[in-house]
Amino acid sequence: MHPEAAQLLAMAGEAAHQGRFGQALPMLSHALALDLEGTAPAYAELLAGLRLTGWPPQLEADLATCLHAGSVDPQSLARAAARMLLAKYPEPVVAEDPLWAAFLTRCINVDPAMEARLAWLAGQALPAGLREALAAQAFASEYVWGGEGLGVPPVAATEIAEERRLAAAMPSLGDSSDQISRAVRIQYEANPYPRWHAPAGRQPVSVAAHLAALGAPQAEPLAVLVAGCGTGFEPIDLARMDASLAITALDLSAASLAYGQRMAGALGMGAIRFVQGDILDAAKLGGRFGLVSSTGVLHHMERPADGLAALAEALARGGVLRVALYSERARAWVVEAHRAIAGHGWDASPAGIRAFRAQVLALPAGQPLARLRESDDFYTLSGCRDLCFHVREHWYRLPAIGEMLAAAGLELLMLDAPPEAQARFAQAHGAAADRRDLVLWDQVEAAHPQLFAGMFHLWCRKRD
Numbered sequence: 001m002h003p004e005a006a007q008l009l010a011m012a013g014e015a016a017h018q019g020r021f022g023q024a025l026p027m028l029s030h031a032l033a034l035d036l037e038g039t040a041p042a043y044a045e046l047l048a049g050l051r052l053t054g055w056p057p058q059l060e061a062d063l064a065t066c067l068h069a070g071s072v073d074p075q076s077l078a079r080a081a082a083r084m085l086l087a088k089y090p091e092p093v094v095a096e097d098p099l100w101a102a103f104l105t106r107c108i109n110v111d112p113a114m115e116a117r118l119a120w121l122a123g124q125a126l127p128a129g130l131r132e133a134l135a136a137q138a139f140a141s142e143y144v145w146g147g148e149g150l151g152v153p154p155v156a157a158t159e160i161a162e163e164r165r166l167a168a169a170m171p172s173l174g175d176s177s178d179q180i181s182r183a184v185r186i187q188y189e190a191n192p193y194p195r196w197h198a199p200a201g202r203q204p205v206s207v208a209a210h211l212a213a214l215g216a217p218q219a220e221p222l223a224v225l226v227a228g229c230g231t232g233f234e235p236i237d238l239a240r241m242d243a244s245l246a247i248t249a250l251d252l253s254a255a256s257l258a259y260g261q262r263m264a265g266a267l268g269m270g271a272i273r274f275v276q277g278d279i280l281d282a283a284k285l286g287g288r289f290g291l292v293s294s295t296g297v298l299h300h301m302e303r304p305a306d307g308l309a310a311l312a313e314a315l316a317r318g319g320v321l322r323v324a325l326y327s328e329r330a331r332a333w334v335v336e337a338h339r340a341i342a343g344h345g346w347d348a349s350p351a352g353i354r355a356f357r358a359q360v361l362a363l364p365a366g367q368p369l370a371r372l373r374e375s376d377d378f379y380t381l382s383g384c385r386d387l388c389f390h391v392r393e394h395w396y397r398l399p400a401i402g403e404m405l406a407a408a409g410l411e412l413l414m415l416d417a418p419p420e421a422q423a424r425f426a427q428a429h430g431a432a433a434d435r436r437d438l439v440l441w442d443q444v445e446a447a448h449p450q451l452f453a454g455m456f457h458l459w460c461r462k463r464d
């Protein structure tokens with residue numbers, strides 16, 4: 001990285017940490033001009049956290065720059081860009097503006113006021129460029145707010161055709177005999193999730209070295225299984241991080257896998273092996289894996305313990321499993337959503353999801369369900385279905401996860417908790433307490449029920 005940019009970045013980080021954003025922003029602007037790709041991730045992180053009320057032109061220029069930087073996932077800036085555009089154009093107008101174009105084509109909207117503006121725009125006579133950009137936005141959000149009349153963008157039509165072809169040719173372990181797996185497959189064949197656009201570039205990282213640092217060194221080249229890979233973000237991210245990995249990506253949904261395979265091809269990660277099938281049939285993949293990762297998947301199975309056992313079985317001797325599961329406390333409000341949906345009799349069709357969303361969008365702030373509007377998943381059909389209309393969902397307390405791991409012959413290496421949770425743990429139990437003690441963590445979570453809103457992420461190792 002450019003040395004002066006690095007220095008400015010450090011000073012700006014310190015100023016922002018102390019809440020002196022007025023000082024931090026010009027330093028970041030300068031650093032961005034010196035070293036775009038090196039500075040953009042830190043600047044984007046700061047921008048994403050800002051609560052914008054005005055529209056400073058320099059900030060707008062920097063935001064547009066960051067939206068196009070290869071080292072930044074533009075989606076992380078969706079909220080900031082929407083707020084800046086609404087601050088710039090408080091009244092509905094048709095304006096051709098590069099920031100509008102960047103926002104509409106590079107982000108999926110996640111702001112309720114912007115959603116209303118998009119629906120309004122779709123009803124106006126628009127210049128061709130803006131109309132095309134709005135059509136891309138409407139397609140990306142799966143017409144959750146309307147916009148069907150704008151038509152499917154030609155690029156998207158080509159991508160859909162390619163995904164159909166890839167899905168039809170997808171290698172498969174065969175049909176699952178599990179009823180819930182079949183129902184889950186139907187959900188994700190109709191609504192592959194998550195929809196993602198443009199991942200941030202990755203610095204090279206040795207995954208094997210990471211596992212060795214966790215105390216679980218593995219034979220190389222490392223064979224990795226991403227179990228329930230959805231639309232392929234995780235296997236592609238891993239492949240971009242570490243080209244030495246031999247990655248298999250497994251999912252029930254051929255449509256989700258096809259999305260991932262298309263993206264892998266576009267990003268030059270064609271060596272990933274995509275396979276359709278049930279985790280319960282993982283033994284059919286052949287071979288054993290030094291690392292298995294399963295994020296947000298097992299809690300959608302009828303018997304997650306059976307899924308965990310199948311994954312433990314797929315591990316090589318001493319292999320590592322990384323698993324992420326929903327917290328019962330953090331998801332309590334989803335129970336409210338399920339109750340409201342059942343009460344109104346809404347189904348998971350596009351019409352049912354839209355009716356539910358309309359109700360949530362109309363709620364006054366402060367109502368428990370109004371917080372759904374803060375979730376990015378609320379703003380696409382597939383995301384909203386995954387969030388509130390799932391055919392099967394289990395929620396966990398940490399001690400129960402500990403028991404499930406032990407029963408599968410797995411030993412906990414680490415609970416990968418966010419910094420805030422780590423600080424709370426130290427406050428509650430002292431710096432020397434055992435951070436692998438899930439009962440101690442459970443006490444921390446009881447006092448701070450939203451601490452694991454981003455799921456419990458656990459690293460474990462197969463016992464010898």
Ligand SMILES: C[S@@+](CC[C@H](N)C(=O)[O-])C[C@H]1O[C@@H](n2cnc3c(N)ncnc32)[C@H](O)[C@@H]1O
Nearest residue numbers: 188228229230251252253277278279295296297
């Ligand atoms: C919520 S999505 C998560 C996708 C991805 N892991 C991520 O973090 O973005 C859950 C995925 O798990 C897959 N899945 C659920 N049960 C499965 C099973 N028994 N075997 C294989 N995949 C499964 C679904 O098809 C879906 O794509």
